[in-house]
Amino acid sequence: MSVLLDDAIRRLRASPAAIFALFIIVAVVMIALLGPWLNPNSTQTLDWLHVAAAPTFQSAHWFGTDRLGRDLYVRTLAGARVSIAIGLVASTISILVGVSYGAIAGYIGGRTDHLMMRIIEILSGLPLIFFVIFLTVIFGRSESLLFISIGAVGWLTMARIVRGQTLSIRQQEFIAAAVAGGAGTGRIIAKHVIPNVIGPVIVYATLTVPQIILFESFLSFLGLGIQEPGASLGSLIAEGVGEMEAAPWMLLVPGGFLAVLLLCLNIFGDGLRDALDVKEA
Amino acid sequence: MVATLSVDNLNIRFAHRTGMLEAVAGASLRIEPQECVGIVGESGSGKTQLFLAAMGLLAGVAQVSGSIRFAGNELLGAKAAALNRVRGSKLTMVFQDPMTSLTPHLRIGTQLAEVLVSHAGQSWKEARGAAESMLEHVRIPDPKRRLQQYPYELSGGMRQRVMLAMSLLCKPDLLIADEPTTALDVTLQAQIMELLRAARGETGMALALISHDLGVIAGLADRILVMYAGRIVENASAAELLLRPRHPYTAELLKCVPSLSGPRLARMPTLAGQPPQPGEALQACPFAPRCSRAADRCRVERPALAGSSMSQVACHFPLP
Numbered sequence: 001m002s003v004l005l006d007d008a009i010r011r012l013r014a015s016p017a018a019i020f021a022l023f024i025i026v027a028v029v030m031i032a033l034l035g036p037w038l039n040p041n042s043t044q045t046l047d048w049l050h051v052a053a054a055p056t057f058q059s060a061h062w063f064g065t066d067r068l069g070r071d072l073y074v075r076t077l078a079g080a081r082v083s084i085a086i087g088l089v090a091s092t093i094s095i096l097v098g099v100s101y102g103a104i105a106g107y108i109g110g111r112t113d114h115l116m117m118r119i120i121e122i123l124s125g126l127p128l129i130f131f132v133i134f135l136t137v138i139f140g141r142s143e144s145l146l147f148i149s150i151g152a153v154g155w156l157t158m159a160r161i162v163r164g165q166t167l168s169i170r171q172q173e174f175i176a177a178a179v180a181g182g183a184g185t186g187r188i189i190a191k192h193v194i195p196n197v198i199g200p201v202i203v204y205a206t207l208t209v210p211q212i213i214l215f216e217s218f219l220s221f222l223g224l225g226i227q228e229p230g231a232s233l234g235s236l237i238a239e240g241v242g243e244m245e246a247a248p249w250m251l252l253v254p255g256g257f258l259a260v261l262l263l264c265l266n267i268f269g270d271g272l273r274d275a276l277d278v279k280e281a
Numbered sequence: 282m283v284a285t286l287s288v289d290n291l292n293i294r295f296a297h298r299t300g301m302l303e304a305v306a307g308a309s310l311r312i313e314p315q316e317c318v319g320i321v322g323e324s325g326s327g328k329t330q331l332f333l334a335a336m337g338l339l340a341g342v343a344q345v346s347g348s349i350r351f352a353g354n355e356l357l358g359a360k361a362a363a364l365n366r367v368r369g370s371k372l373t374m375v376f377q378d379p380m381t382s383l384t385p386h387l388r389i390g391t392q393l394a395e396v397l398v399s400h401a402g403q404s405w406k407e408a409r410g411a412a413e414s415m416l417e418h419v420r421i422p423d424p425k426r427r428l429q430q431y432p433y434e435l436s437g438g439m440r441q442r443v444m445l446a447m448s449l450l451c452k453p454d455l456l457i458a459d460e461p462t463t464a465l466d467v468t469l470q471a472q473i474m475e476l477l478r479a480a481r482g483e484t485g486m487a488l489a490l491i492s493h494d495l496g497v498i499a500g501l502a503d504r505i506l507v508m509y510a511g512r513i514v515e516n517a518s519a520a521e522l523l524l525r526p527r528h529p530y531t532a533e534l535l536k537c538v539p540s541l542s543g544p545r546l547a548r549m550p551t552l553a554g555q556p557p558q559p560g561e562a563l564q565a566c567p568f569a570p571r572c573s574r575a576a577d578r579c580r581v582e583r584p585a586l587a588g589s590s591m592s593q594v595a596c597h598f599p600l601p
Contacts, residue, residue: 173381180336182369195386
């Protein structure tokens, strides 16, 4: 494992775009986490003296304020934190649930596999937006509901990918050797199958994060996600769109944040895929 | 005495769109404790399938009937948990291709120790120690370093020795070696065979040696079974079978073994014709189309394996 990893890291280093993207991602995350300490404003305080003020350094509203005089810098960072958290939670769920689900279905095969894959198909056949609206109607809007509904569907593709990989690994001789060695099904899946699929899993998990962030922003933009007074990049963008002509920074600041984050995550994911794809190297 | 492995009337078939393919038909054999039995046959003769069935490794579509008992316990249809108690500890198997038989992302030491941890309930530390001495035992130089390495860092011969070490860790009662040297070059073949011989002498295990090469088997086996088209056609002590083969197929096989001392031949002798396709319905002797001794009876009636338990042959007109 470690050798494969060393190799992958070496190849990743050789790709300046991926390294640069990683650097930006780390920077954005650091700013999102630590940035608010550098600024005196809070997400909820209303500054009546500076309503819809343009970005300036004198008033400590570095990115300007919104219609209610709330500081856009701290609110954007709060939104970025929400986005990043959702991305991480969703990819963790996708790794934990998706990988074990896919490996079990693929390794056991037969009827179990059939049944498990039909469940996935039903879940992925659900129109996601309706699903989320449906849940919000029943349970009311809340942040945890957003996490749950995104998590509930985020692992489906991962499970499919892992199942596909498992199907080919299952045919290999070292699995027969492990069976002949008396290893039980659970041990074989955990020790001999899953570590072998780790490459595609890492890549797909990295590429899941921007997808999920985008989806969350999309829901919040529609008003289905994070609610006022909370902030998410999507809800900030929705507000900004309304003031686009009078106060463009209200759109550009959260929009720029989202775009940079997504772009860098995607570039990094691509670089990682190239680095881990041993076949091409 | 209870046989280490006894196979009774084993049939293995595969459903295929062209009909049923018969991989093994009515095979019966016994392997006594400490005995080394060689199983010879050409590709597709069913020799590997027979032993895969014993290990519970047959493809899911296979239809199996008959009985395979290991130390008196039925293996066919046994629960996986019950199989796993003997598989890998008392009944082990070494596969043909050492390049693909080790899990690529686990260190050699981990793979070896895992066997002892799961079968003997040893701690990882103890198991690693035992793995190291076993590697030394199969003459792998610098075993401590090898334990830390990954399979790709080892050569083919080295890996086959690791596989052998793995199968010997729990002191098996029966080791099945499925063409253990086919993927290796000749000098390594000799070394691996020597290791098998030594391991057998030390542990007193029984050994089932599968090969298509009579030469590989001849030096080690006490008894040789010859398989043809899914059937056992001859079963005799090694000395007897090699010197006085009774089945025409065995005789032809022996003719094909090149000799170092004999006259130099312009062309290697070969056996004309092809073995029957597995799907062909066989009322007749399967070897009849290629047999120089075949008579009308051979084309209508299939000979059964007959004779004393020491020497059996399935032929209407065996060689004297």
